[in-house]
Amino acid sequence: MEYDEFGPEKVIEIYNAKVGMRGILVIDNRSFGPGKGGIRMTPTVDKEEVFRLARTMTWKCALAELPFGGAKSGIIADSKKIDKKKKKEIIEAFSDALKIVCPDQYVAAPDMNTAEEEMEWFMKKNGSKKSCTGKPKKLGGIPHELGSTGFGVAHSCLVAVNFMKKNIKKMSFAVEGFGNVGSFAAKYLSEKGCTLKYVSDSKGCLYNEKGINVKKLSKVKKRSGSVINYKPGKVNSCESIVRANVDILITAAIPDLVKIGDVDKVKAKLIVEGSNIPMSYKVEEMLHKKKVLVVPDFVANAGGVISSYVEFINGSNKKMFEMVEKKIKKNTKKVLEMSKKKRITPRYAALKLAEDRVRKKCKVCKV
Numbered sequence: 001m002e003y004d005e006f007g008p009e010k011v012i013e014i015y016n017a018k019v020g021m022r023g024i025l026v027i028d029n030r031s032f033g034p035g036k037g038g039i040r041m042t043p044t045v046d047k048e049e050v051f052r053l054a055r056t057m058t059w060k061c062a063l064a065e066l067p068f069g070g071a072k073s074g075i076i077a078d079s080k081k082i083d084k085k086k087k088k089e090i091i092e093a094f095s096d097a098l099k100i101v102c103p104d105q106y107v108a109a110p111d112m113n114t115a116e117e118e119m120e121w122f123m124k125k126n127g128s129k130k131s132c133t134g135k136p137k138k139l140g141g142i143p144h145e146l147g148s149t150g151f152g153v154a155h156s157c158l159v160a161v162n163f164m165k166k167n168i169k170k171m172s173f174a175v176e177g178f179g180n181v182g183s184f185a186a187k188y189l190s191e192k193g194c195t196l197k198y199v200s201d202s203k204g205c206l207y208n209e210k211g212i213n214v215k216k217l218s219k220v221k222k223r224s225g226s227v228i229n230y231k232p233g234k235v236n237s238c239e240s241i242v243r244a245n246v247d248i249l250i251t252a253a254i255p256d257l258v259k260i261g262d263v264d265k266v267k268a269k270l271i272v273e274g275s276n277i278p279m280s281y282k283v284e285e286m287l288h289k290k291k292v293l294v295v296p297d298f299v300a301n302a303g304g305v306i307s308s309y310v311e312f313i314n315g316s317n318k319k320m321f322e323m324v325e326k327k328i329k330k331n332t333k334k335v336l337e338m339s340k341k342k343r344i345t346p347r348y349a350a351l352k353l354a355e356d357r358v359r360k361k362c363k364v365c366k367v
Contacts, residue, residue, distance in 0.1 A: 001051045006058060006358060008051060016093040021075065023094045027106055028054040028070040031361040034104060035071025036061055036305055038111030045074035049255065052277050059354035060298035064327050066309045071106050079113040091118050095125040108132035109308055116144055133308035142311045142320055150184025152303020152328040153274040157189060157248060159332040160270055160295050169193035174244035176200050177253025178227050181274045183218060185250050190214045198244040201227050205241045208233040242266060251278035258283050266292060273297035281347060288345045296347045299335050303328060
């Protein structure tokens, strides 16, 4: 973990021996407001991963021009091996420990293996409605089933396709991860006429050359628990999604999906990062040299945090959709045009824009 002019401001490690809870919070930068970032619950999450995600949130909020800073938290636990009661105890213990920083310095949200119910537990234990977003509708939340992040990813993809002077109706795509982000990105892109040929989840990768019906796929996933049970289709390993023979690859699940050794195997000409940190900067540079256009995570998947902001100010569902579409389209276009003009990767173009905004705000704050 590196410390620089932007942060991190605070790194908090928490251990509750009574319930066996181990947690990490990184508040990276609060120049624009309280640090915003979800709670990731996985058995492998560590301080370095949480920091990388918090820094991504700093850039994401700055680029989206939201009054939030960047933060992220992680709970080291395998949600598949604990029951609901134990998970509730862990979330409540984490929330209780963060009362000193929520909501003035940190505003939580759902992330991997946490959702609306976990946010309800977090909020009630914390004692403040402003302590988190992503809450159930009954508590003022914007329903996750609206798919704000996937909606934004789809719009970012459409802007990139237009930038490449391609016709979305003549293109095919693959989706890594068919959760809240991937399923909605698939839904909106298929509605625009793009053909889904590959889709993966933790059980494997499904392939159908003639195309996969997204509505049917959603029903199969809900009923059976995995996309691999869709018929007709061939099933391969989860990792094979990186090599999918498609025009567009949407990443929507795990970090560090595309590694250096995968670069020469990538067939897609456009990768839209619906997930956070799906590859390193080095990998993005290598793909750029291969003429693969990569739309960075904090540009493409900012729909979630934009939706969080609308919830934070008690806005409507309609306002959320309007703001997500407007901001995602504007920023994707701006980043891609700057990338082309300066002959740099979209990542570095986006970083330049975000860093300039944060640096300028830091100077104002210090005056």
